Amino acid sequence: MKIRRSNRLVDITRYLLEHPHKLVSLKSFSEQYGAAKSSISEDLSIVKRTMAEFGLGKVDTVPGASGGAFFAPRYSKENAEKVVGELVTLVDDPSRLLPGGYVYLSDLLGRPEILREVGQLIATQYIDADVDVIMTVETKGIPLAQAVAMYLNKPFVIVRNSSHITEGSTVSVNYVSGSSKRIKKMELSRRTLKEGANVVIIDDFLKGGGTMKGMQSLIKEFDAHLVGMNVFAEGQFEGERLVSGCTSLIKVTTEEGPNDYLKAEPGNFLTRVFTEGEN
Template sequence: MKWKRSERLVDMTHYLMEHPQQLIPLTFFADSYQSAKSSISEDLSIVKETFEDRGIGLLVTVPGAAGGVKYIPKVPDSAVVSIINELKLELGHSDRLLPGGYLFMTDLLGNPELMNRIGKVFASAFCDQKIDVIMTVATKGISIAHAIARHLNVPVVVVRRDNKVTEGSTVSINYVSGSSRRIQTMVLSKRSMKSGQRVLITDDFMKVGGTMNGMKNLIEEFDCTLVGCAVLVEAEHPDERLVSDYFSLVKLKEVNEKDRTIELTEGNYFSKGGNEE
């Protein structure tokens, strides 16, 4: 069956967006659509221009016999600002305030459309890094981890607080919780990661960074490398952070439990260099 150009463009675009960060040989498209490589190259030029004009992402061509084309999800600054403002508006409602200065975020973390956009934002910040796996702690950070992983096309590993028989052999560490200063435990299956992998860690909320620091120590136990940290909301805290190199979208500046007021500002995403071209 001979494909029309309009059909090729639709199917090619869909395939590229379903396989981000994956190098796809031009011969794959040529064989799939029974078209010459020159026609495929022209099609890809149209897709590339549209992606960049619409702020969908980048289409990178790698020359040579082993080359091909790769779709890199990218979010324009205006879209990042829009998401941050949306989060500030949603999180600023007084009925979200919980004891201890925490915010109720379960409904937002369960919103697939919002999580997909947030995942793409964080993926944009790390699109030029080699990342092999996304790590988070059960349970609140799982939806964010999967959203980021979707756009980086890498697996997710979930650190647990206790041992599960379904995890098989595990590695466990003790760490100090940043806010309560209590000794807690993290557990991860030995089969979850391989030595030498590059890891991005993420969580929904960070006060001092005890959980992040615990994951960092766990990564070292696996002889892997920490690439970076992605946090949805960080809290203003007078104590010294246990982690310093992280990206956040929103900062919780101050809460007044008596008046039930919440002050939120933009996180450090742009100041850390997120979305630099």
């Protein structure tokens, strides 16, 4: 097959989408397709304009000998509002209420189309941040952390609740579960997090913030830095949370009683990430 512009556009688009945030040199594309750098440059302009037009992300070009181009997923405000609206509709269902004010979300966190949208949404928040690694705690935060990691193209690490033989040596911290007030232990394999790493924490649900605070302690133990915290859903909590500054996609208010009550609404994500007038 002779590789024409049309074929190059398809494969360049595929490559950039599969390798977000990775700088690719014009030279490597040029060699791959047997095309002049000037042609590749025009291809990239077309991809850039298309992604911008559809509100999906930016293609940035870095000039110079070691330069090239990379794609960074970034939802427009319009797309972000659409996704948050969908999530609110999906969660706003009293049959999701579980004892203790918890909310059943496992079905949503196992659906690829939702994880893709949520991953791109949260990645938008960190598009210009210096992130080295995504951290989550087992079990239900994992799919979200992985989805965000895919779109930031950074590794994710899983904090475990107890010692597992297949992790090797670990660092552990105690933390107070904000909801149950019980003292628990969480730990992370020593090999997985480097000193000085910039960490984004992702979890499924925020109540008292005890688990979040535990992960913050672990980050300190590893001499790493916290860049930000994000949860899928924020529940109600009486009193002061153990952490502040966490971003939530949706907010859920519940009441157990003769008539179970559950109301979902947008969390603070949209107002935090999109300042007024921005799109």
